[in-house]
Amino acid sequence: MRTCKTIFALAFCLLLIGCKESAPKIAPRTLPRISAPTDLWKEFSGEKAFEHVRTQVALGARPSGSATIEKARTHIADTLKHAGWQVERQEFEETPVPGKGALKFVNLIARFSATAVQPVPTNTQRVIVCSHYDTKRMSGINFVGANDSASSTGALLELARVLATAPQFAEHFELVFFDGEEAVEKFSEPLDGPDGLIGSRHYARTLRESGRAKQFQFAILWDMIGDKNLTITLPSDTPPQLASALFAAGEKLGTRKHLSTYSDPILDDHVPLQIIARIPSMDIIDFDYPPWHTGSDTLDKLSPDSLRIIGQLTLYMLTQELGK
Numbered sequence: 403m404r405t406c407k408t409i410f411a412l413a414f415c416l417l418l419i420g421c422k423e424s425a426p427k428i429a430p431r432t433l434p435r436i437s438a439p440t441d442l443w444k445e446f447s448g449e450k451a452f453e454h455v456r457t458q459v460a461l462g463a464r465p466s467g468s469a470t471i472e473k474a475r476t477h478i479a480d481t482l483k484h485a486g487w488q489v490e491r492q493e494f495e496e497t498p499v500p501g502k503g504a505l506k507f508v509n510l511i512a513r514f515s516a517t518a519v520q521p522v523p524t525n526t527q528r529v530i531v532c533s534h535y536d537t538k539r540m541s542g543i544n545f546v547g548a549n550d551s552a553s554s555t556g557a558l559l560e561l562a563r564v565l566a567t568a569p570q571f572a573e574h575f576e577l578v579f580f581d582g583e584e585a586v587e588k589f590s591e592p593l594d595g596p597d598g599l600i601g602s603r604h605y606a607r608t609l610r611e612s613g614r615a616k617q618f619q620f621a622i623l624w625d626m627i628g629d630k631n632l633t634i635t636l637p638s639d640t641p642p643q644l645a646s647a648l649f650a651a652g653e654k655l656g657t658r659k660h661l662s663t664y665s666d667p668i669l670d671d672h673v674p675l676q677i678i679a680r681i682p683s684m685d686i687i688d689f690d691y692p693p694w695h696t697g698s699d700t701l702d703k704l705s706p707d708s709l710r711i712i713g714q715l716t717l718y719m720l721t722q723e724l725g726k
């Protein structure tokens with residue numbers, strides 16, 4: 403199945419070559435440094451993240467448009483609100499497979515105000531951290547998607563808790579939970595759709611059309627970060643400055659051995675952010691995961707420690723990249 407995705411990644415690459423709007427070379431953006439709590443990374447708990455993963459998995463299969471995914475949204479939104487985040491439901495309809503009817507999709511977008519202003523201003527955010535929360539629709543099995551996508555969803559909820567303990571810092575983040583990452587049938591070319599990456603394409607277009615895309619320095623996507631045997635495979639389209647920052651964090655925290663680079667691009671939710679919103683975006687993904695898109699993607703394959711490693715690495719990187 404990895405080969406399958408590799409072939410697709412290559413196909414996508416070729417598609418871009420033949421496309422007028424090719425993969426952008428996005429210049430690094432340097433914005434004023436802000437006050438960042440340098441030890442915040444230590445607060446990220448793998449155990450707390452894992453509890454959220456367990457809750458998502460316990461719901462069962464969570465494909466877009468299902469009744470179950472609404473329960474997943476309730477858990478995500480309630481947890482965010484409890485930690486002090488304001489949650490926007492970005493709701494829209496799309497027809498992923500022509501002739502097969504429209505589905506409802508909902509991205510959940512969390513923003514924070516240090517002074518509890520309502521609604522939270524939308525001009526203070528500088529970095530996007532995101533994950534998809536839908537699971538692949540698979541006939542004949544109850545595909546619970548423990549790693550794909552509960553692991554990154556649970557970790558993002560724990561990140562929200564930790565950031566909220568540093569309110570001034572939290573104002574600089576937009577946490578986004580994408581619906582519709584998984585293709586209903588098969589992925590389409592990401593600029594036009596209609597299938598796969600549906601939530602991230604809609605979000606990226608909204609950022610571009612509202613003019614907000616320019617306020618973001620970079621974006622980090624998490625996908626499949628819970629494998630016991632943690633091997634991050636950064637896609638070849640990772641902006642070099644973001645890869646360097648992550649590797650430097652790995653050296654500092656002693657977890658560099660879990661980070662490697664992948665020979666090909668990987669089509670994932672960071673691609674619309676790069677191509678449509680033109681925000682430097684990286685995908686922290688462990689693509690070396692044999693149960694990927696099988697009924698064996700279950701909780702027993704995951705480890706709280708892997709979630710902790712990625713949560714802490716990311717937080718360390720964020721404080722270094724934004725901080726004074």
Ligand SMILES: [Zn+2]
Nearest residue numbers: 538550584695
């Ligand atoms: Zn998937």
